[in-house]
Amino acid sequence: MPKPLTVAVLAGAALLTRRALRRRVRASPLWPLPALDPPISGRPRTRALRLRVAARETVAEGVVQLRLEGADLPRWEPGAHIDLVLPSGLVRQYSLCGDPADTSSYTVAARLVEDGRGGSREVHEQVREGTELEVRGPRNRFPLVEAPSYVFVVGGIGITPVLPMLRALPEGADWRLVYAGRTSDSMPFLDELAEFGADRVTAVSGRRPELDALLAELPEGAVVYCCGPEGLMAAVAERFPDVRLERFAPRAQLDGGTRGDTAFEVELRRSGRTLTVPADSTVLAAVRAELPDTLYSCEQGFCGTCQQRVVEGEVEHRDELLTDAERDDSMLICVSRARGERIVLDM
Numbered sequence: 001m002p003k004p005l006t007v008a009v010l011a012g013a014a015l016l017t018r019r020a021l022r023r024r025v026r027a028s029p030l031w032p033l034p035a036l037d038p039p040i041s042g043r044p045r046t047r048a049l050r051l052r053v054a055a056r057e058t059v060a061e062g063v064v065q066l067r068l069e070g071a072d073l074p075r076w077e078p079g080a081h082i083d084l085v086l087p088s089g090l091v092r093q094y095s096l097c098g099d100p101a102d103t104s105s106y107t108v109a110a111r112l113v114e115d116g117r118g119g120s121r122e123v124h125e126q127v128r129e130g131t132e133l134e135v136r137g138p139r140n141r142f143p144l145v146e147a148p149s150y151v152f153v154v155g156g157i158g159i160t161p162v163l164p165m166l167r168a169l170p171e172g173a174d175w176r177l178v179y180a181g182r183t184s185d186s187m188p189f190l191d192e193l194a195e196f197g198a199d200r201v202t203a204v205s206g207r208r209p210e211l212d213a214l215l216a217e218l219p220e221g222a223v224v225y226c227c228g229p230e231g232l233m234a235a236v237a238e239r240f241p242d243v244r245l246e247r248f249a250p251r252a253q254l255d256g257g258t259r260g261d262t263a264f265e266v267e268l269r270r271s272g273r274t275l276t277v278p279a280d281s282t283v284l285a286a287v288r289a290e291l292p293d294t295l296y297s298c299e300q301g302f303c304g305t306c307q308q309r310v311v312e313g314e315v316e317h318r319d320e321l322l323t324d325a326e327r328d329d330s331m332l333i334c335v336s337r338a339r340g341e342r343i344v345l346d347m
Contacts, residue, residue, distance in 0.1 A: 048085075049073070049135045054105065056129050060188035063157060064124055065097075065109045068135060073103050078164035079142035079246070082106060083303055085134035087126055091297040091305075092119035095161035095227075095246070096138060097189075100168070106135065109188055111157040136303070141320065142246040147223040149174035151215060153236050155228025156181050159189055161246055162227060166196065174222075178214050180204045180232065211235055247320075264338040268347040269311050283333035287347065294347075301335035308333050313343030 051068035059065045081095045098107030110123045127133070144165045152162050152175070159179060169175055177200060181187035184205040193201045202214060208231075218224070226236040227246040237243050261279045266286060268275065275286045284306055288294050297305040301319030309330050316339045319332040333345070 050132055051106065051135050053127060053129055053131045053133065056127070059109060060190075061183065061185040062112045063109055063186070063188045064112075065107060065188070066123075066127065067098070067105050067107045068133065069105045070135075071104060073106060074138060075103060076100055076106075076138040077140055078144045078168045079161050080138040080140040081142075081161065082108065082135050082137035082139075083298075084108070084123075085136070085297075086119060086122045087131070087133075088118075088122055089297070090117075090119045090122060091136075091303045092123070093298075093302050095142075097160040097163050100164060106138075109157065109160050139321075142225075142227070142244065144168060145223060145244075148221040149219040149223075151175070151218060151222050151224045152177040153209075153211070153215070153224065153226045153228070153232065154179050155232040156186065157188070158226075158228030158232075158246070159187070159193075160227075162225060163189055163192070165225070166193075174219060175200065177201045178204070178209050178211075180207075180209045180228070182206070208232070208235075211239060215239065261337060264340070265342040266338070267312075267342065267344040269344050270347055277337070282335065283331075283337065283345075287333060287345075291347065296334055299334045301332050304332065306332055306334045309346035311344040311346050314339040315343065 049070055051070045051073075053066050054069040055065075055067040057065045076096055077100055079095075080100075081093050083091050083093055085091050092110075094108035094110055096106055097109055098105065110120055112124045113120045142161055150165075150169070150173070152165070154162050154177070162177070166175070166177065177193070177196075179187065179190075179193065179201065181203075182205065184190065184203070187203065187205065190203060193203070202209070215224075224236065224240045224243040225246075226233050226243050230247070233243075233245050233247065237245065263279050264277055266275045266277055266283055267273070268287070268290070271291065273290055275290060277283050277286045284294070284296055284299065288296070295305050297303045302321055304321050307322070307326075307330055315327070315331045316337045317327050317331060318335040318337070321332065322330065331343075
C-alpha cells in the first residue's frame with residue numbers, strides 16, 4: 001500500500017502537470033504544435049475618438065456638412081479622410097474639408113446616395129447637432145505633393161478632399177480646377193471657389209466636361225488630381241495614366257464584383273476547419289457562417305476591422321488600406337481573395 005507521503009507527492013505533481021497543460025493549450029489550441037502569434041482580428045488601426053456634432057448645415061442640394069468637435073485632435077493634411085462609425089454601426093469614409101490647422105474640430109460633407117448601401121441616408125436622417133459619433137483616423141491616401149503646377153478634376157462631392165488643397169497652395173502657384181456636377185444647386189462650395197477667380201476655376205453643370213478641350217496643353221510637370229464619379233475618373237485616367245485618384249469604393253465592387261473569380265478553400269488554422277469560398281462570395285461571408293462572432297465593419301476594404309493574419313498561401317489584395325509590409329502576412333477578408341486554390345488564416 002502506497003505511503004501517504006508518496007500519494008501526496010504524486011497528487012501534487014499531477015495537479016501541477018494539469019495546470020501547465022491548461023496554460024499551454026490556452027497559449028496554442030493546436031498544442032503540441034508551436035504557438036501562433038496573437039491574432040490581429042479587430043485590432044483598431046488608429047485611436048478611436050468620440051466627437052460631438054457641433055453644427056449641421058445643408059451646403060448644396062442633397063449635401064450636408066458636419067462639424068465634429070473635440071479637443072487636441074490629431075493633425076491632418078489636405079487630402080486626408082476619417083472613418084465615421086454611424087449610430088447603426090456602419091462605417092463610412094469622408095474627406096476632411098475644413099482647416100487642417102484647427103485641432104478642435106473636423107469638418108466633412110456627405111451627399112445623399114439614394115441607391116447606396118444606407119450610410120449616407122443614415123447621416124442625412126439620423127445624425128443631428130448633439131449626436132456623438134466614433135471617429136477613426138485621419139488617414140491620407142491622397143496627399144498634396146510638390147509640383148510646378150497642378151490640375152484638379154472633380155465631380156460633385158469629390159470637391160471635398162480638393163478644397164483644402166486649394167487653400168494650402170502657396171500664393172502664385174500655377175493651378176486650375178475643372179469642377180462638374182449634375183446641377184449647379186447640387187455642387188457644394190461654389191461660392192467659395194468663385195473667390196479664386198474664373199481664370200482658375202471652370203464649373204460645368206448638367207453635362208460631362210469636355211476634358212480634351214479643358215485639359216489641352218498642360219504645363220510640363222503638371223500633377224493631375226481627380227476625385228468624383230467612377231466614369232469621370234476613368235475618363236481622366238485614360239488621358240493621364242499618372243493621375244492621382246481618390247475613390248471610396250473597392251476596385252472589386254467597381255469592376256462588377258467577380259472579375260472572373262473562382263472558388264477556393266480557406267483553412268482556419270486555430271479552429272481546425274476548412275471552408276469553401278464560392279466565386280460569387282467573400283472570405284468574410286464564409287468565415288462568419290462558421291464563426292459568427294468574427295469582427296467586421298465597412299465590408300469595402302477601408303476600415304481594417306476584418307484584418308486577419310495569413311499563415312500560408314498567396315493573396316490577391318483588393319483593399320484600399322494595408323501597407324505593402326502588412327500585405328506580406330495579412331489580408332482584409334471582406335474584399336481580398338486567394339490568388340491560388342487555397343489560403344490558411346490564423347483563425
